[in-house]
Amino acid sequence: MLTLCALLGILIIQSGFPMESFAAETYERRAAVPQSVSLAAPADVITLSRPYAIDGDTLQDRSTGERFRLTNIDTAESDDRAKCQAERAFAARATSEARRLLAEARIVQARPSGRTDRYGRTLARILVDGQDLGERLLAQGLARPWLGRRLAWCGSDGRLLIE
Numbered sequence: 001m002l003t004l005c006a007l008l009g010i011l012i013i014q015s016g017f018p019m020e021s022f023a024a025e026t027y028e029r030r031a032a033v034p035q036s037v038s039l040a041a042p043a044d045v046i047t048l049s050r051p052y053a054i055d056g057d058t059l060q061d062r063s064t065g066e067r068f069r070l071t072n073i074d075t076a077e078s079d080d081r082a083k084c085q086a087e088r089a090f091a092a093r094a095t096s097e098a099r100r101l102l103a104e105a106r107i108v109q110a111r112p113s114g115r116t117d118r119y120g121r122t123l124a125r126i127l128v129d130g131q132d133l134g135e136r137l138l139a140q141g142l143a144r145p146w147l148g149r150r151l152a153w154c155g156s157d158g159r160l161l162i163e
Contacts, residue, residue: 044111045127051108056094056143057134059102059110059126068110069121073134073143076153076160084154090162094142101128101136 050062056075059068076082078091102108110124117123126133137143144151144162155161 046110046112046124048108048110051102051105051126053095053098053102056091056098056137057146058121059098061110067119067121068112068124068126069117069119070126070134070146071113071123072125072132072146073137074146074150075137075143082154083152084158084160086158086160087153090142090153090160094137097137097140097142098133101133105129 046061048059048061048063048068052060052062054060054067055078057070057073059070060066061068075094076087076091078088078095082088082091105128107127107129109127110122111127112122112124115123128136134143138145141162153161
């Protein structure tokens with residue numbers, strides 16, 4: 001794939017394609033983004049002084065009150081949004097593990113994406129002693145990758161779809 005991209009790049013350059021006008025055109029299209037879309041640059045890193053896992057994919061820094069939604073994972077629901085008892089139990093396991101990892105951590109940091117979700121949570125990657133919390137929960141089978149929307153955790157028989 002890399003070789004194909006390199007060959008395509010060479011062909012474009014040799015063809016005399018006017019890259020300057022293409023770059024200017026691309027910039028002009030980006031400048032026309034509606035005002036309601038936030039293009040703020042994300043903060044580099046925020047150190048959380050009192051992190052607490054509300055659930056498997058939501059944290060709060062109790063010293064500031066700021067809430068963070070992990071951008072890279074989805075965990076089961078534990079409240080009235082859970083569709084079966086198995087989902088609630090699975091959610092409790094993910095929450096418990098997230099709380100354990102946070103409690104044992106020397107340093108917890110957030111890498112905000114520069115966006116918030118509909119609940120006002122800052123969308124971010126969370127690092128626990130330099131390791132991505134979402135990746136750790138994925139590796140333990142307690143979460144699944146976030147695909148941009150919530151997927152069902154329960155089958156029609158009330159059993160968990162992920163196990």
